[in-house]
Amino acid sequence: MSKMMEQLRSAILGRSPLVYIYSPEEERIMRGIRSLAEEQSQNVVTWSCVLGLEGAGPETNDPVEAIMTIIRQGLTGMIVCKDLAPFLHEPRVERALREAYYDGRTKPERTLFLLCAELNVPESLKKEVHVLEIPTPGEDEILALIHEVSTANPDYTIPEEALREVTLALRGLTENEIGYVLHRVCRLQDATKDQLLDEIFAEKKSIVKKSGFLEFSPPRWAIDGLGGLDNLKQWLIRRQHMFSHEALAAGVPIPKGLLMMGVSGCGKSLAVKTISSLWNIPMFRLEMNLVFSGMYGTPEEAFHRALTTIEAVAPAVLWIDEIENALGLDESGQKIASHIFSSFLTWMQEKPPLIFIAATANKIQALPAEVLRKGRFDEVFFCDLPAPQERDEILRIHLTRNGANLEEFDFKMLQIMTEGWNGAEIEQAVISARTEAFYENRAFNQRDLTNVIGRIVPLSDTMEQQIKAIRSWAFSRATPASKFGKSAARRV
Ligand SMILES: Nc1ncnc2c1ncn2[C@@H]1O[C@H](COP(=O)(O)OP(=O)(O)OP(=O)(O)O)[C@@H](O)[C@H]1O
Numbered sequence: 001m002s003k004m005m006e007q008l009r010s011a012i013l014g015r016s017p018l019v020y021i022y023s024p025e026e027e028r029i030m031r032g033i034r035s036l037a038e039e040q041s042q043n044v045v046t047w048s049c050v051l052g053l054e055g056a057g058p059e060t061n062d063p064v065e066a067i068m069t070i071i072r073q074g075l076t077g078m079i080v081c082k083d084l085a086p087f088l089h090e091p092r093v094e095r096a097l098r099e100a101y102y103d104g105r106t107k108p109e110r111t112l113f114l115l116c117a118e119l120n121v122p123e124s125l126k127k128e129v130h131v132l133e134i135p136t137p138g139e140d141e142i143l144a145l146i147h148e149v150s151t152a153n154p155d156y157t158i159p160e161e162a163l164r165e166v167t168l169a170l171r172g173l174t175e176n177e178i179g180y181v182l183h184r185v186c187r188l189q190d191a192t193k194d195q196l197l198d199e200i201f202a203e204k205k206s207i208v209k210k211s212g213f214l215e216f217s218p219p220r221w222a223i224d225g226l227g228g229l230d231n232l233k234q235w236l237i238r239r240q241h242m243f244s245h246e247a248l249a250a251g252v253p254i255p256k257g258l259l260m261m262g263v264s265g266c267g268k269s270l271a272v273k274t275i276s277s278l279w280n281i282p283m284f285r286l287e288m289n290l291v292f293s294g295m296y297g298t299p300e301e302a303f304h305r306a307l308t309t310i311e312a313v314a315p316a317v318l319w320i321d322e323i324e325n326a327l328g329l330d331e332s333g334q335k336i337a338s339h340i341f342s343s344f345l346t347w348m349q350e351k352p353p354l355i356f357i358a359a360t361a362n363k364i365q366a367l368p369a370e371v372l373r374k375g376r377f378d379e380v381f382f383c384d385l386p387a388p389q390e391r392d393e394i395l396r397i398h399l400t401r402n403g404a405n406l407e408e409f410d411f412k413m414l415q416i417m418t419e420g421w422n423g424a425e426i427e428q429a430v431i432s433a434r435t436e437a438f439y440e441n442r443a444f445n446q447r448d449l450t451n452v453i454g455r456i457v458p459l460s461d462t463m464e465q466q467i468k469a470i471r472s473w474a475f476s477r478a479t480p481a482s483k484f485g486k487s488a489a490r491r492v
């Protein structure tokens with residue numbers, strides 16, 4: 001039996017006179033209620049604000065009249081009010097519902113369902129109303145939908161080897177959304193597993209886009225484009241299959257989140273971007289500037305909405321860049337927006353397991369101990385300036401990306417010349433060398449690069465003290481992202 005049916009049945013058996021169903025899926029819920037009513041030999045009556053109460057006159061389009069008619073006529077069975085949400089805060093409607101509750105206690109054969117797409121129970125009715133939050137279709141329901149769509153489109157079946165991942169990726173979508181995706185997929189003859197997953201991610205992307213402050217980050221960055229940082233890469237690779245069907249079925253603890261802090265330009269944001277392609281789950285970046293902008297209601301409301309939106313598209317990665325600013329902390333860790341900060345911590349504790357949080361931080365001293373304490377994030381990594389071998393790797397990545405012939409470069413010399421450089425500076429030097437050679441209409445070479453390197457002053461020269469402070473803070477609090485870790489001899 002599906003989770004939805006279990007929830008509906010326990011509400012009926014629990015004899016709650018008023019049941020508030022929180023779900024945007026009217027058709028699916030109605031089907032569930034009808035099948036339960038059949039099983040319990042009860043009848044179903046619906047109310048909507050344009051059709052009124054089924055079997056009663058047009059005067060019952062008015063919600064109070066409808067509820068009072070139910071009471072006066074002593075109606076029994078499962079009565080479903082579809083449009084009550086916008087009226088719920090009117091004093092007359094609240095009163096009528098309270099009357100229905102008292103009356104319903106003497107009529108166990110009647111259940112009044114309030115079917116609402118948002119959770120908006122008036123404070124004064126919270127004690128009387130039994131709230132059911134119905135999750136989107138679970139695995140069994142998704143498999144049944146896939147079967148249904150395949151039967152309707154006999155020319156197309158989802159390949160057996162892709163079925164499990166497709167089922168997992170479809171979680172979080174409503175029944176209708178799953179239907180649209182599957183019908184679109186059926187038109188892609190001979191689609192590969194990756195194409196199927198892309199189609200599903202596109203649907204999730206469009207859902208999230210409606211929220212305004214979550215931005216889809218495409219799975220475009222491969223992990224081999226990240227130079228050095230081997231401890232971090234290994235951590236990510238080891239968890240590559242944790243969001244798979246097998247891991248879930250085996251009950252393997254699912255990673256909760258990762259915090260990356262450290263020196264600017266050393267690949268923190270780039271590392272986050274690689275997660276989505278490595279793990280094959282969509283990633284959404286939370287734009288906290290927009291949450292705080294007031295364009296979407298109060299920051300607290302907007303933040304809450306962002307978290308519920310991301311829950312609706314799980315499994316997913318939620319990327320929070322510069323978490324210290326995002327959570328409303330000032331330079332010294334004082335909480336400017338303390339509601340947001342505390343609701344985020346609570347949410348991290350209780351969030352659905354299929355959401356992975358990837359956070360980055362620059363001003364680590366601004367992060368209070370509550371964020372860092374064990375159990376919040378699975379790991380806190382520190383990204384330092386790259387060690388010589390890592391600079392070598394980063395150079396090779398960016399030279400290759402810019403079409404250079406690696407044979408023409410003296411890497412020993414470049415390693416020495418870039419001592420104390422971060423990845424962003426190395427990338428910038430390669431791009432400048434290429435641009436200059438392009439101006440002279442030739443391929444770029446070692447000399448172009450050494451000329452540029454000679455002119456750039458790395459951040460570590462100007463920010464020596466800050467980098468030392470970050471390092472000493474990180475020493476006892478974070479795991480080095482680089483395999484050369486704390487032992488690497490570095491200039492700064
Ligand atoms: N380890 C690395 N390997 C390859 N490229 C790198 C590496 N580190 C940095 N880069 C290059 O520098 C760019 C900037 O890096 P990124 O934005 O990830 O740094 P960051 O640590 O997030 O910096 P900030 O703290 O300023 O946000 C990347 O897009 C990438 O091209």
Ligand SMILES: [Mg+2]
Binds near residue numbers: 268269270
């Ligand atoms: Mg960054």
